[in-house]
Amino acid sequence: MDLVIRGAxxxxxxxxxxxxxxxxxxxxxxxxxxxxxxxxxxxxxxxDAHGLAxxxxxxxxxxxxxxxxxxxxxxxxxxxQGVTLEVxxxxxxxxxxxxxxxxxxxxxxITGWNGDGSDIDFDWRSVGEYLDRLDRGIAVNAAYLIPQGxxxxxxxxxxxxxxxxxxxxxxxxxxxxxxEEGAVGMSSGLTYTPGxxxxxxxxxxxxxxxxxxxxYYCPHHRSYGxxxxxxxxxxxxxxxxxxxxxxxxxxxxxxxxxxGRAPELLDLLDAALAAGADISLDTYPYTPGCTTLVAMxxxxxxxxxxxxILARLRDDDTAERIRHHMEVxxxxxxxxxxxxxxxxxxxxxxxxxxxxxxxxxxxxxxxxRGEAPWTTARRLLVNDRLGSTILQHVGHEENVQAIMRHPxxxxxxxxxxxxxxxxxxxxxxxxxxxxxxxxxxxxxxLEETVAHLTSRPAARLRLPxxxxxxxxxxxxxxLFDPDTVAAGSTFxxxxxxxxxxxxxxxxxxxxxxxxxxxxxxxGRSVRRTPGAR
Numbered sequence: 001m002d003l004v005i006r007g008a009x010x011x012x013x014x015x016x017x018x019x020x021x022x023x024x025x026x027x028x029x030x031x032x033x034x035x036x037x038x039x040x041x042x043x044x045x046x047x048d049a050h051g052l053a054x055x056x057x058x059x060x061x062x063x064x065x066x067x068x069x070x071x072x073x074x075x076x077x078x079x080x081q082g083v084t085l086e087v088x089x090x091x092x093x094x095x096x097x098x099x100x101x102x103x104x105x106x107x108x109x110i111t112g113w114n115g116d117g118s119d120i121d122f123d124w125r126s127v128g129e130y131l132d133r134l135d136r137g138i139a140v141n142a143a144y145l146i147p148q149g150x151x152x153x154x155x156x157x158x159x160x161x162x163x164x165x166x167x168x169x170x171x172x173x174x175x176x177x178x179x180e181e182g183a184v185g186m187s188s189g190l191t192y193t194p195g196x197x198x199x200x201x202x203x204x205x206x207x208x209x210x211x212x213x214x215x216y217y218c219p220h221h222r223s224y225g226x227x228x229x230x231x232x233x234x235x236x237x238x239x240x241x242x243x244x245x246x247x248x249x250x251x252x253x254x255x256x257x258x259x260g261r262a263p264e265l266l267d268l269l270d271a272a273l274a275a276g277a278d279i280s281l282d283t284y285p286y287t288p289g290c291t292t293l294v295a296m297x298x299x300x301x302x303x304x305x306x307x308x309i310l311a312r313l314r315d316d317d318t319a320e321r322i323r324h325h326m327e328v329x330x331x332x333x334x335x336x337x338x339x340x341x342x343x344x345x346x347x348x349x350x351x352x353x354x355x356x357x358x359x360x361x362x363x364x365x366x367x368x369r370g371e372a373p374w375t376t377a378r379r380l381l382v383n384d385r386l387g388s389t390i391l392q393h394v395g396h397e398e399n400v401q402a403i404m405r406h407p408x409x410x411x412x413x414x415x416x417x418x419x420x421x422x423x424x425x426x427x428x429x430x431x432x433x434x435x436x437x438x439x440x441x442x443x444x445x446l447e448e449t450v451a452h453l454t455s456r457p458a459a460r461l462r463l464p465x466x467x468x469x470x471x472x473x474x475x476x477x478x479l480f481d482p483d484t485v486a487a488g489s490t491f492x493x494x495x496x497x498x499x500x501x502x503x504x505x506x507x508x509x510x511x512x513x514x515x516x517x518x519x520x521x522x523g524r525s526v527r528r529t530p531g532a533r
Contacts, residue, residue, distance in 0.1 A: 001026040001043040002508060008054035008479065012469040013454035015447050023054060025475045028507040033471055047503070049479055055450045056467050057084025057476035057506065058430045059457035061282040062218075062249055062412030065142070066094050067114040069523070075139030076517045077417055080497045081430040082478035084506050085141040085466070085526060087457075090249065090414075091220045092149030092189030095122070096130040097174050102154045108306040109193075111350055111387040112292035115418050128181030137521035140506060141476070143461060144525070145187040145218055146178040148206060149195025158305040160197045168205060175209045182527025184461055185215035187249070190222040190231075191333055192295060193302040200238055207242035215528060216245035216278075216460060224289075225255035225335030225394075229264055236272045236279070247460055250414050251281035251403060254289065254394045255337045262402035269408070280460045282412030283403050285432045287395030288491075290347065290416055290423035293377065294386040296339060297322060298331035306386055313382050323374040341366070341373035343393045346380070348419015350387030354380065357388075358420040389419045391491075401443055404433075410457040424494040428487030431498035435486035446482055462528065475508035 005023045010033070012018075024032040024041040034041050060078065063086035069075060078086060088094065093110050095103065095117075103125070107117045124130045127144060134142050155170040156163050163171065175186055186206060189195045207217050217239055223231040232248065239246040253261050269279055294302070294309065301312050301322050312318040325331050330338045342363040349355060357365050357380060366376040380388055403409060411433055415426030425432075430453060438449040458467025465473045478501065485500030504512035506522035 001031050001041065003045045003047065004041045004043040005047045005049045005054060005479070008049035008052055009482070010469055011053050011055045011447055011450045013056040013451055013467050015451035018053065018447055023469065025505075025508045029475050030469065030471055030473050033469070051481065052479045052502070053446070053482050054469065055478050055480070056454040056469055057478055057504065058082045058411065058453045059084070059461070059467065060086045060413050060415070060429070061247070061410045061457045061460070062090055062414045063088055064090060064113050064414070064416050067117055067120055068417045069134065069138045069140070069142060070120055071115075073139060073521060074517050076497060077415065077427050077495070079139050079504055079511050079517060080501060081427070082480060082501050082504050083140055083430060084476040084478070084504065085143065087143045087145060087184070087461070089145035089147050089183070090187050090218070092147045092187050092192060092195035094147040094150055096124060096127045096144075097146070097178055098125055098150065098154060102150065105153055105158075105305055106150050108386070110292075112294070112348065112389040113416050113418060116350065116387070126181060127178035127183050131182050131525035131527060134523070134525040138523040139511060139521060140523040141526050142523065143184045143527070144182070145185050146175050146183045148186055148188040148198065148203070149192055151175060152194050152198060156194070158194045158303060158308070160299065160303045162199060163202055168202060171206060172209050175206050176213070179210065179213040179215055179528065180530055182525060182530070183215065184528045185247070186210045186217055188217070188219040190219055191335065192220070193299055196222070196299055196332070200234065204238050204242045207239055207244040211242055211244035213528065214462060216247050218247045218249050220249045222332070223335045224252060225337040226257055226330060227336055228253055228258055229261070229268065232265055232268060236268065236277060240272070240277055245278040245460075246280075248279070248281035250289075250412060251283055252395060253399045254396070255335065257337065258399065259396050260398055262399035266402065266406055269406070273408070280408040280410060280456065281403070281406070282410045283400065284412060284414050284425040284429050285400060285404065285437055286423070286425050287393070287397055287400060288423065289392045289395065290414065290425070291390060291392065292386070293344070293346070293381055293388040293390050296326065296331065296334045296344070298325045298333055301325075302333070309386060310382060313378055319378055327374065341377070345391040345393065346388060347391045347421045347423065348389035349380075349384050351384050354384055354388075355420055389416060389422070391423055401437075404437065404452070405444060408456070409452055410460065411453045422494050424487065424489035424491055426489070427495055428489035428498060431485050431501065432487040434480065434482070435500070439482065439485075461526070463526065475505055477505045479503040
């Protein structure tokens with residue numbers, strides 16, 4: 001035994017009442033747990049945890065740290081929150097599997113999420129090689145979802161057309177190979193090109209492959225605005241047809257058309273669960289969303305990839321068609337709702353010369369220039385070469401609270417770390433759940449909240465030795481002060497670290513000690529067990 005944590009209030013991740021105990025760690029695992037009155041534990045090192053809660057490490061079920069983990073060994077954005085495992089490869093777009101062409105295209109497509117990658121040595125092409133790269137040492141553990149949009153980009157390209165039989169076979173092969181190499185499932189971004197061009201039948205066939213490997217499908221589905229309930233129903237039906245587990249990404253109901261409608265979504269999920277469906281979901285505890293400005297365009301304007309998009313934006317007649325579609329019709333990129341420029345806040349730019357736009361809504365930036373909002377948005381898209389990120393202020397607090405109470409809910413930051421003014425969820429999601437929603441608002445008990453952030457995501461990931469404080473489990477642990485834990489990040493100061501989380505351990509090693517980041521890189525890839533059912 002290497003370390004004894006003494007006198008902690010153990011919140012074990014199961015949702016059961018907390019209790020006081022000493023917890024002994026050794027060889028990266030929890031070796032023994034002793035409650036008062038039982039023989040004391042001894043070890044070369046001890047940590048006095050009186051007044052602190054001890055819980056399993058938090059699992060971020062929706063992270064965009066695919067390059068950040070390689071770029072920033074410190075990674076305090078997540079480590080300081082108590083996150084010990086992130087799930088990458090989200091929203092159907094990431095960096096494996098790729099060939100040279102696809103890698104260049106996907107780097108351009110998600111510059112707003114992760115930067116252009118010019119500081120990264122892309123010495124991998126397959127899922128397994130990417131996971132091997134993570135295994136050289138990262139700040140926190142990481143699991144990976146095969147990105148369906150990248151797979152389609154690889155096999156079909158950027159065209160809006162059905163896949164041929166040969167192309168579908170190639171996509172099946174890529175998904176199976178990625179699962180064999182350790183991916184935990186497959187993601188989609190069905191409001192992002194080119195993933196949105198996939199038909200339901202194509203997605204069902206790929207989900208059949210995922211099901212054979214006991215993985216799960218994690219869709220950013222086709223709408224969170226107009227027709228949102230139908231989009232959720234589509235994903236439930238599709239995965240039931242495929243016999244595949246479903247995890248709904250950032251599952252919320254946004255825009256004015258969905259105000260107060262979370263109960264309808266929950267009724268839909270409850271009916272599917274009662275019928276035997278395997279469903280879970282994640283949310284972040286904030287109302288605004290975050291994505292790229294180019295994602296707001298109609299899908300027809302994005303066909304062909306980044307250079308084709310820029311060519312259309314530079315053409316006055318085509319740009320006017322795009323404007324009409326966005327402002328009058330309601331683009332599928334904006335979830336079928338006519339865009340409201342006063343809800344679109346510019347949060348990051350790739351070109352430092354455009355930094356003066358950050359923190360303003362498109363409407364505000366346009367007013368300062370005395371021009372129409374679309375003119376400002378179009379100029380920004382072209383001059384920043386599609387690299388701008390936005391906050392979209394279209395959420396509803398009552399929906400956020402209703403969904404987080406559901407028994408299959410888990411926590412996911414959807415944290416984009418890129419940009420001058422990122423969404424505070426990237427730095428604050430987990431302490432926000434503990435501080436604001438559990439302690440201050442009483443939406444759930446602290447024990448139940450911790451279960452949502454630990455054992456429930458571990459169960460979705462099929463991890464047999466994570467997510468609980470149990471003897472024999474991995475020593476991925478968080479010590480926090482229940483009375484003071486809180487998110488430090490705000491919309492004004494989004495990179496402020498949380499308070500009340502003094503210690504975080506991964507594999508029994510301190511990555512946060514006394515509130516400070518250590519130089520320990522204890523994180524590794526977390527891979528599913530090879531082999532199909």
